[in-house]
Amino acid sequence: MKNILLAVTGGIAAYKAIDLTSKLTQAGYDVRVMLTTHAQQFVTPLSFQAISRNAVYTDTFIEQNPAEIQHITLGDWADAVIIAPATANTISKLSHGIADDMVTTTLLATTAPKLIAPAMNVHMYENPRIQENMAILKKDGYQFLEPGEGFLxxxxxxxxxxxxxxxxxxxxxxxxTENQATTVQTYFTGKKVLITAGTTIEEIDPVRYVSNRASGKMGYALATALVNQGANVTLVSGPTHLDVPEGVTFVSINSAEDMFEAVVSRYDEQDFVFKTAAVSDYTPVTKLEHKVKKKEGNLTVEFKRTKDILKYLGEHKTHQKLIGFAAETRDVEHYAQEKLARKNADVIIANNVGDRTIGFNSDQNEVTMYFKGGDVQPIEKGPKTELAYKILNALESRWHE
Structure with missing residues (x-):
């Protein structure tokens, strides 16, 4: 996909579309922009023209080239269309086939894949009619990017x-990648893959527990990428704030012991296991039945080691490929290589979580892959959703034979 048509509709988030245009252009895409009349109340055509180096389209009846029907030509030119921000008004018009401006006429005319990034008040977003309209568009093949939470x-x-x-x-x-996967068989097509993701929680009493900062984003990104490449994915996940990826068999767990049992009971039938979860290394010796009351002096809680899931899988490996992850804060290469040997893994994927821009809860990551046999492959910083595909490509390039 090289030619991207960006449709900007009338919400305050239209200012983000300027940044999106810039980032798309920097990534090598040829971007052409359409603005609705309402969008122009927030942003100007000149801003997009300066960044994209292309003409900006605002009116169905202003034909910049008399030899062309503008909204048809643009629709045919586009390899993909992004609607960002997408207002409740535009979503509703598209779902009912209304074509009364440049954006809606072009979107009805194009056969290119379409990505929609909604932006609106939470009550508008949750309104049953808007949800119904989005469901219609999803059924028609539109793909939606979930809006985030924050200050509106x-x-x-x-x-x-x-x-x-x-x-x-x-x-x-x-x-x-998905469009390519519909016509091209991948290395992972038909394979059984188990992924662990997220954190675990070890209860001290009914109120308190010990855990870590893992968000699950890397594991969920891998699960999505593998489903898109035709794998049969089981996702064993500790608590996260993420939506469950479509197409996976989802297993929810809480503690390290829960995760051990969920993974081991399914291990024999797997072709690949990705251990991305940040599993607690220690758990309280005793889980107290009632809340510990505050009193004078210090509190001591005795901990014991949890079961080492990756080590167990390495010791009991038969035909499986075992991919472990190492979140380190120093001596990353040393600890990754040591873990690779000690756990009998096929690959360890390591990152420095001391860097908060790629650590826990970040949408970005930067990793290095350490292969059994000595190969080392760094993967430069980027969105975790993108890194997931790069990781799979690196595995396929080495293991396909």
Whole structure:
């Protein structure tokens, strides 16, 4: 996909579309922009023209080339269309086939894949009619990027923020991979894959527990990428704030012991196991029945080691390929290589979580892959949704034979 048509509709998030245009252009895409009349109340055509180096389209009846019917030509030119931000008004018009401006006429005319990034007040987003209209578009093949939670222009702190530009670009690249996967068999097509993701929680009493900062984003990104490449994916996940990827068999767990049992009971039938979860290394010796009451002096809690899931899998490996992850804060290569040998893994994928821009909860990551046999492959910083495909490509290039 090289030619990207960006439709900007009339919401305050339209300012983000300027940044999106810039990032798409920097990534090598040829971007052409359409603005609705309402969008022009927030942003100007000149801003997009200066960044994209292309003409900006605002009116169905202003034909910049008399030899062309503008909305038909643009629709045919586009390899993909992004609607960002997408307002409730535009979503509703598209779902009912209304074509009364440049954006809606072009979208009805194009057969290119379409990505929609909604942005609106949380009550508008949750309105049953808007949800119904989005469901219609999903059925028609439109792909939606979930809005984020945060401070909205209306003053609410809630769901409704437009997806960030880097996430939109990652979804665009994922869409490209999906389209290729519909015609090309991948190394992972038909394979059984188990992925662990997220954190675990070890209870001290009914109120308190010990855990870590893992968000699950890398594991969920891998699960999505593998489903898109035709794998049969089982996702064993500790608590996260993420939506369950479509197409996976989902197993929810809480503790390290729960995860051990869920993984081991399914291990024999797997072709690949990705251990991305940050599993607690220690758990309280005793889980107290009642809440510990505050009193004078210090509190001592005795901990014991949890079961080492990756080590167990390495010791009991038969035909499986075992991919472990190492989140380190120093001596990353040393600890990754040591873990690779000690756990009998086929690959360890390591990153420095001391760097908060790629650590826990970040949407970005930068990793190095350490292969059994000595190969080392760094993967440069980028969205985790994009890194997932790069990791799979690196595995396929070495193991396909």
């Amino acid at each position: 222009a209306c003053g609410y702190v809630a769901k409704g923020r437009m997806a960030e530009p880097l996430d939109i670009i990652a979804s665009l690249k994922q869409l490209q």
